[in-house]
Amino acid sequence: MKVLLLGTAAGGGFPQWNCACRMCAAGLPARTQDCVAISADGTGWYLVNASPDIRAQILSAPQLAAGPGPRDTPLRGALLTDAELDHALGLTMLREGTDLQVWAPQAVSGALRTDFPVREIVSRYGDWQWHDAAGTFPVGGLSVTAFPVSDKKPKYVRSTADGPWVVAYRISDPAGGSMVYAPCLKTWPDGFDELIEDASCVILDGTFYSPDEMSGATAKGVASGAQRAMGHIPIAGPDGSLAQIARHPGKRWVYTHLNNTNPILDPDSAQYKEVLAAGAEAPPDGTVIEI
Template sequence: MLRVVVLGAAAGGGVPQWNCGCPVCRKARSENPEVRSTQASIAVSADNEHWYLVNASPDLRQQLISTPQLYPGAGRLRHSPIAGVILTNGEVDAVAGLLSMREGSPFTLYAHERVLAILRSNSIFNVLGEQDVERCPIAVDVAFEPALPDGSPSGIEILPFAVPGKGAWYLEGKAHPEGGDAAGDTLGLRVLDKTSGRYFYFLAACARMTDDLKSRLSGAALVFFDGTVWRDDELIAQGLGTKTGQSMGHIAMSGEHGAIESLAGLDVGRKMFLHINNSNPALLSGSDERQALEQAGWRIPADGMEITL
């Protein structure tokens, strides 16, 4: 069976964000500490012994300290159950945590060649020495099975697929290290247990819904989906920024073409939002937005939540 641990569900900056005094962040610091969340990442295992991270958030060290499933094995002087890291994009939110994995424990890094090119172009990622961290390219619509440390099959099949989105914001207006088009900049993942046949989807970023995407998600036991903003102009309306959700590559939760309406009626077992920005009022349990979200069958997971499929 697949075990999934939600390491964090927040967008970049987490909740509360260190320099933000918006209503959600103020409440997270005071009367609503349950709203606090680290930046989005999950861990998945088919044997409850070897784990694979999906994205390595800037909060990874804190997440590992808070997650007993990812502790070193009992009696082991130096050990980690993390067998691999799978990246869905090259944003800071997804790759910065790799720098917290530089202490010499071996693992395999799986990413699209466009993301691997970004890592190669920045010498700071050389702290992940090749003798410990193998960098394995993955391709759109080509399934792969991450290996266990001894090279044997993990029992987990990962299918990466292209999702409408944007490249890393820090490369806007600059030449991409890999060149070419944007295919591979934003990936979704289908994660399948090869024994049971059950699977879930992970999409930390998605700019819009398509018929192909709806078709993919239908029938899944679990979907983690981009929940960055409640409404497209949220940051502008709150005076927190000048960009819309769409301009940042994120679909809104609400609205005529939002995630809730677009995925209504699909045969999906459990629907979870993640990568939720601190500006999003749905983070507050008593808000109208949270009630609307839950009435539509969606949930916002807490850090540390474990789900078994």
């Protein structure tokens, strides 16, 4: 199985267009918004989330280049972890794609029919097939298990439908190897240890380094409680993901969905050195992981 990190930043990307905070002004390497592509054979590829940057991400990845026919593409479909705009807006950029397959939790699929009617929009361009992401199901020669992690709804959603509204995916290759993709974790949920138990690689929510990171990072102060309410477990601290990683040695740990305020965006920072020392990493856009 091949995993291509198309984008590794949180919503808004890095640097963020309307921000002059210390990190955005530091001249560090840019990152596009969170999205990966997976393939069992290196020929057919499936997106996991579809970011607003998807066009640039596809064009920057030789693996996803169109061809050999004039309208051929190796993209076969997409899986959505949630209905957040930074994970679903890119679907509109794929509207020219015919016969794409999309998997999403039932509540997410419903929101994309009513609150943000992307399903209706793209249906005017091609015959997409939508599937419920629940339990374990096959995707392009891989086995995918959806694991509910949160009932946090996007701000734009008015629906009162039961969740899950956010899932993680465990993706396994019958030939051997598996990875877990969890870019949005509010907490370290019950059952998550079992989900990742024998996974070769875990791609994890790295939105914030600390629980009070956004306070003072911009002109508008943000309380730590409000930051946690955004639905992202911090990396550091006794309740952070780094403490959990220590209990699972021997895996490849990758942080993604990095907010523009996160100090680990600076590879020379003390915070990133701490992440590396713990056995984790935050690789750049374009990284290929072979499992």
